[in-house]
Amino acid sequence: MTWMRALALLLVLWTGPALALSPDEILPDPVLEQRARDISAGLRCLVCQNQSIDDSDADLAKDLRVLVRERLVAGDSDEAVRQYVVDRYGEYVLLNPRLGGHTIVLWIAAPLLLIVGLGTLWVVGRRRRVVEAGLSVEEQAALDELK
Structure with missing residues (x-):
């Protein structure tokens, strides 16, 4: 019986990041939604700092996910969305920083x-x-x- 409890706890912990994205955030267009998920996976949650905004359930991460989706619906390219977020929050928001003269x-x-x-x-x-x-x-x- 103990192993079943441990397995149940493991499953709950394992599915935790999947619950970070609320159903009202998901775009009806699967192509745009996949682009949003790809972009969100590369952006750092500024509250959690070691998680992407796609995995985080912090309020700021949710706001950033919504912002990414709004920009995609507005017709921005993936790079334009990333640059928009970087312009607002700095390069620290990128999980994989760009290689440049200053880095x-x-x-x-x-x-x-x-x-x-x-x-x-x-x-x-x-x-x-x-x-x-x-x-x-x-x-x-x-x-x-x-x-």
Whole structure:
């Protein structure tokens, strides 16, 4: 009986994002609705931040879904709708940011920091090995003279 409860809970949690889109938002034209879903899947919910507006049940996400559908019904292209939302909310609203001059630093910084970190670890490791190798014969003799 416990496994049935766990399965029921899993099914409820699994279908949660599907309930984010209310029936009154769905467009009667299936082609426009699919375009709206494709656009919504690439736009970030500004409240949840790690969900698309298509998956979020936040009020702002609903407003953005309605806005996307309104723009599509008005005849805008997919890119025009995305650009309209970006113009209003900034590029942060895109789940996959565009590669441009102003974002190139973000794309390069992570690999560069990884390389610098690995280089630092390599240098520290080499220095530690030299210290652990012990004293040379001349160094040991000089140390014995000091005693």
